[in-house]
Amino acid sequence: MKGEIASGRQVTAAPYAIELRGISKAFGSVQANKDISIQVAKGTIHGIIGENGAGKSTLMSILYGFYKADAGEILINGHPTAIPDSQAAIRAGIGMVFQHFKLVQNFSVLENVILGAEDGALLRPSLAKARKVLAELAEEYELDVHPDAVIEELSVGHQQRVEILKALYRHADILILDEPTGVLTPAEADHLFRILRNLKEQGKTVILITHKLREIMEITDTVSVMRRGEMTATVRTAETSPEQLAELMVGRKVLLHVPKGEAKPGRTVLEIKGLRVRDGDKIERLKGIDLTIRAGEILGIAGVAGNGQTELLEVLGGIARGTGTILLNGDSLDLTGKFSDGQSRRRRGISHVPEDRQRLGMIMDFTAWENIAFGYHNDPAYQKNALLMDNGAILEDARGKMERFDVRPPIPSLQAKSFSGGNQQKIILAREIERNPDLLLVGQPTRGVDIGAIEFIHKRIVELRDAGKAVLLVSVELDEIMSLSDRIAVMFDGHLMGTGPAASATQVGLGCLMAGLGGADTRAMAGWDISSDAHEERQATGMRA
Amino acid sequence: MARIPRWADLILVPLISLLLAGVISALVILAIGQSPMEALTTMVTGAVGSPYAWGYTLYYATSFMFTGLAVTVAFHGSLFNIGGEGQAQLGGLGVALVCLAVPWPHWTLALPAAIIAGAVFGAAWAAIPAYLQARRGSHIVITTIMFNYIGAALIIYLLVNVLRPAGQMDPATARFPAGAALPTLHELPILSAIFDKKIPANVTLFVALIACWLVWLLLWRTRLGYEIRAFGKSEPAAIYAGISPFKVTMLAMLISGGLAGLMSINNVMGESGRLLQNSSEGAGFIGIAVALMGRNHPIGVVLAAILFGILYQGGAEIGLWTSIPIELRTVVQGLVILFTGALDHMVRMVLGLFFRPRRLEAA
Numbered sequence: 001m002k003g004e005i006a007s008g009r010q011v012t013a014a015p016y017a018i019e020l021r022g023i024s025k026a027f028g029s030v031q032a033n034k035d036i037s038i039q040v041a042k043g044t045i046h047g048i049i050g051e052n053g054a055g056k057s058t059l060m061s062i063l064y065g066f067y068k069a070d071a072g073e074i075l076i077n078g079h080p081t082a083i084p085d086s087q088a089a090i091r092a093g094i095g096m097v098f099q100h101f102k103l104v105q106n107f108s109v110l111e112n113v114i115l116g117a118e119d120g121a122l123l124r125p126s127l128a129k130a131r132k133v134l135a136e137l138a139e140e141y142e143l144d145v146h147p148d149a150v151i152e153e154l155s156v157g158h159q160q161r162v163e164i165l166k167a168l169y170r171h172a173d174i175l176i177l178d179e180p181t182g183v184l185t186p187a188e189a190d191h192l193f194r195i196l197r198n199l200k201e202q203g204k205t206v207i208l209i210t211h212k213l214r215e216i217m218e219i220t221d222t223v224s225v226m227r228r229g230e231m232t233a234t235v236r237t238a239e240t241s242p243e244q245l246a247e248l249m250v251g252r253k254v255l256l257h258v259p260k261g262e263a264k265p266g267r268t269v270l271e272i273k274g275l276r277v278r279d280g281d282k283i284e285r286l287k288g289i290d291l292t293i294r295a296g297e298i299l300g301i302a303g304v305a306g307n308g309q310t311e312l313l314e315v316l317g318g319i320a321r322g323t324g325t326i327l328l329n330g331d332s333l334d335l336t337g338k339f340s341d342g343q344s345r346r347r348r349g350i351s352h353v354p355e356d357r358q359r360l361g362m363i364m365d366f367t368a369w370e371n372i373a374f375g376y377h378n379d380p381a382y383q384k385n386a387l388l389m390d391n392g393a394i395l396e397d398a399r400g401k402m403e404r405f406d407v408r409p410p411i412p413s414l415q416a417k418s419f420s421g422g423n424q425q426k427i428i429l430a431r432e433i434e435r436n437p438d439l440l441l442v443g444q445p446t447r448g449v450d451i452g453a454i455e456f457i458h459k460r461i462v463e464l465r466d467a468g469k470a471v472l473l474v475s476v477e478l479d480e481i482m483s484l485s486d487r488i489a490v491m492f493d494g495h496l497m498g499t500g501p502a503a504s505a506t507q508v509g510l511g512c513l514m515a516g517l518g519g520a521d522t523r524a525m526a527g528w529d530i531s532s533d534a535h536e537e538r539q540a541t542g543m544r545a
Numbered sequence: 546m547a548r549i550p551r552w553a554d555l556i557l558v559p560l561i562s563l564l565l566a567g568v569i570s571a572l573v574i575l576a577i578g579q580s581p582m583e584a585l586t587t588m589v590t591g592a593v594g595s596p597y598a599w600g601y602t603l604y605y606a607t608s609f610m611f612t613g614l615a616v617t618v619a620f621h622g623s624l625f626n627i628g629g630e631g632q633a634q635l636g637g638l639g640v641a642l643v644c645l646a647v648p649w650p651h652w653t654l655a656l657p658a659a660i661i662a663g664a665v666f667g668a669a670w671a672a673i674p675a676y677l678q679a680r681r682g683s684h685i686v687i688t689t690i691m692f693n694y695i696g697a698a699l700i701i702y703l704l705v706n707v708l709r710p711a712g713q714m715d716p717a718t719a720r721f722p723a724g725a726a727l728p729t730l731h732e733l734p735i736l737s738a739i740f741d742k743k744i745p746a747n748v749t750l751f752v753a754l755i756a757c758w759l760v761w762l763l764l765w766r767t768r769l770g771y772e773i774r775a776f777g778k779s780e781p782a783a784i785y786a787g788i789s790p791f792k793v794t795m796l797a798m799l800i801s802g803g804l805a806g807l808m809s810i811n812n813v814m815g816e817s818g819r820l821l822q823n824s825s826e827g828a829g830f831i832g833i834a835v836a837l838m839g840r841n842h843p844i845g846v847v848l849a850a851i852l853f854g855i856l857y858q859g860g861a862e863i864g865l866w867t868s869i870p871i872e873l874r875t876v877v878q879g880l881v882i883l884f885t886g887a888l889d890h891m892v893r894m895v896l897g898l899f900f901r902p903r904r905l906e907a908a
Contacts, residue, residue, distance in 0.1 A: 317785065319784055319785055341784075341787045341789065342784065342785055342786055342787025342788075343786075343787030343788075344787070345787070346787065352785070354785055359779065359781050359782065360779075360781050360782050360785040361782070362782065363774075363775050363778045363779055363782055364778070364779075365778050366774075366775070366778065373771070374775065374782075374786050375785070375786035375787060377771050377786075378768060383768075387767060388762070388766045388767060389767060389768055389771065391765075391766065
C-alpha cells in the first residue's frame, strides 16, 4: 500500500520520481538534516555532494527507511509515501547500494540475488527465475556477472554489480548509490558509469552520493550540495563547475589543486631492495619491492586498496615484519626482532600517519592531548622525572600543536572520538609532522576528510617536502596521488608495476598499471619504467585467479 | 546509544542499580516468609550501626579494595583477571612463609617483608596465565580461573603435608610469632578512641588506601600506565605506537596478581595470624564486582569495596540474628553484582530515555 491521499493535488507536469519536502532530522542536539527539499525527475542521474557529516547519509537513510524523519514528507512518483522500514522502501521501488556491500560471501551470485526475495519455500523455481532475469538484465545494462560465481571470488567491481542486480531484481526504479567508486579501479568506475547511463536510458532514476567532484561533473544531470545538514543549492550540472561546487560545499573558496613548486630531490633517504612481507595468514603481500625515495621528494604509491600498500607502510612503520633490505640514510633498518618495532622506527626519524587513523593512529577514548603523546610517550620532554610523566607539559605541547594545525575545536581535553575525521587527522599530522622526521609515511591522508581540511593537509605535506624531507604517500585517490606526488609508483598484487615522474603520468596509464596491465597507454608516459610483470593483454576479468 | 550526563552515570546509575537489587532481594525474603524490613534493619545496624560493626565492615572492605584494584589494573589493559582467588591464596602462602621464617621483633619490620612476599607470590601466580596469553594466546579468563583451582589444591597440599606443625589436627600453618601480629584499629592511637572493642580491621586498611593512590598514579601518571591503557583500548594502535603487547600483558598481570596477593596481609597476617585453607573466602571474585561497580577507578573501588563490606558484614548479621538463612547473603550479593555489573546498561538505557526527550521537545 502506498499512502495514496494525494487525490486533491493537481499534478501538472510529469511527477518527480522522488520529491522530498522539508525533511528534518535531529539526533539529540545535532540537527543532521534541516528542512531539506529535493526534486529528482524521472530518468535522470542526480548527484548529492557534501562534506563528511553534511547529512547526506542521514538523508538517504531516511529515504531507505532506516531513520524516521522528525518532519517533512516523501513523495514517490507524486504520491506521498510513508517509508517506515526498508521493506517499504523496496515496495516503493527504491533500491540502495551501500558503500559496504551486504552480500553473503560464500553464497553464489544467484543465491545472493534471491536472498529475501524468494517466491516460496522451495528455492529451485526462484533460482531458475532469477537466472532468466539476470540474463536479461546483463544484456540490457552491461551488468554481466556469472550467476554461479561465489561472491568471495569476485572482484570488488563485480560484487558491486551484484548489489545493483539485487536492487533491479526487486523492481527498483530508483537506485541510490552511496560513494560507489571508493573501492573501484578507474576502469571499473568507468564501467559502473556506463551501467548507470544505461539505467538512465531505460527510464530508471539514479541518485549518486559522492564527495568526488569529478564524478559529479562526469555523470550527473543535476546536483544538490549539502552543507551542515542543509541543502545549499541544487543546480544543473552543465551549468556549474567543480570550483563552484567546492565553494558551495565548504562555504568559501577552495583550492582544488595543491600549489607546489618544483621538487628539488637531494640525497637518497630511503632505499628498499627485494622487500617481501607475509601477512598473518602467511600469504605473501609484498613480493619483492625495489624503491628509492630522495630527500625533498613526495613519492606516491597508486593502487587499488589491498595490493600491498598497507603492508609497505606497516613494515616501514614497524608494525609488520619482513625480509629484504631497507636502508634509511644509508643504514639498514631491522625488519625482524626487537628493533623492528614502532618505537625504534620513530627513533630513526620515521614518522607514520597510518591509513586507518581510527584503528591505528589514535586511541579514540583518549583525550586529544593524550593522543598527541601517542607513540612519543617516552620523549624526555614529556617526563617529570624517572617515574612520572609530565601531563602538564604534554597538555601545553598539545595546545600549541592543535593551534598550529588548526584543529577545531582547539580543546586538548576533548576525547579523540568527539572530533570530526578531518580534525582527528590534523591531530595525527600535527603529532607526526612536527617531529620533523627524515621520512614521513602517509596513508590515505584525506580519506573521510572535508574538502577544506584536504587543502590544509596537502599544504603541510608539501611544506615538509620543501623542508628537504622524504615523503611516502599511499592513497587510493588517484587525483590525490597525481596532484601531490613528484614521482609515482603503481602497486599491483604485491609488485611495483611501474615507477615514473608524476608530470607525465596519465589517468588511463595509471589505471592500466593499477589493474596489472601494460600496453600502449602506459608506454605513452614519458620517463616511466614499466615492470615486466605488467601483462600486455587483458586477462579473464570475470573472476580472480 | 543514549547519552546521559556524567553525574548521572557515576552516581544515579549505581544507586538505581542498588535499589533494584534491594527490591528484588526484598521480594526473595518475602517469598521465604520473612520480613524484609527486619532484614534491612539487622543488616544496617550490624554493618554500620556502631564502631564495632564498622570494624568488621572495614576489615572486609580492605580485602575487597585489594582484589578490586587487582581487577582494575588488569582491566585497563583489557585483561580480565578472574584469578584473584588463587593469587590471593598464593599471596597468603608468601606472607605465611615470611612471618614464620623470622622471629619478628616488631610488626613495623614484619609488614614491609610481608608486603613484598605477598605481592611477589601473587604476581608469580598471575605470571603463568599472563605468559600463556601473551605468547601462546591462551585466553586469560580460562587460565586464571583454572589457576584458582590449582592454587587452592596446592595450598591444601602444602598445609597438610608440609606446613602443618607435627601433632596439629587442622590443615593450617603454625601461629605467627607475636611480633608479626598487625595492630587492629582498636590498638592504634587516636583511632582507639573510636573503636572501643577488639575488631578485625587493622593497619592493612591504610596499606590498601595507599595502594589505591599508587594505582591511580600508575594508571594516569606513568608511562607504563599510559601503555597499559592504550593497549587496553586498542591493541593494533598500541602496536602502531611501538608498545609491546607482551611487555604490557606481563606487567599488567604481574601488578594485578601482586595486588591480589597483598590482600593476604589483611586476612592472613592481620586477622587469623596463620594460613588456613581457602583463606581468600571469595574476596577474589567479589573484587570483580567491586571493580565493575567502581568503574575501574581507584576511588570508585574504595567506595564499592565499602559497599560490599557492608553487604558482607550485614549479611553475616542477618544469618546470626534473624531466622533468615545466611545463604541469603549470597543471593543479595549476587543480585548486586547482577544489577551493578551486568545489567547497568539496562539502567543507563532507561535513564537515557529520560534525559534525551527534553532536548528534542525544545527543538
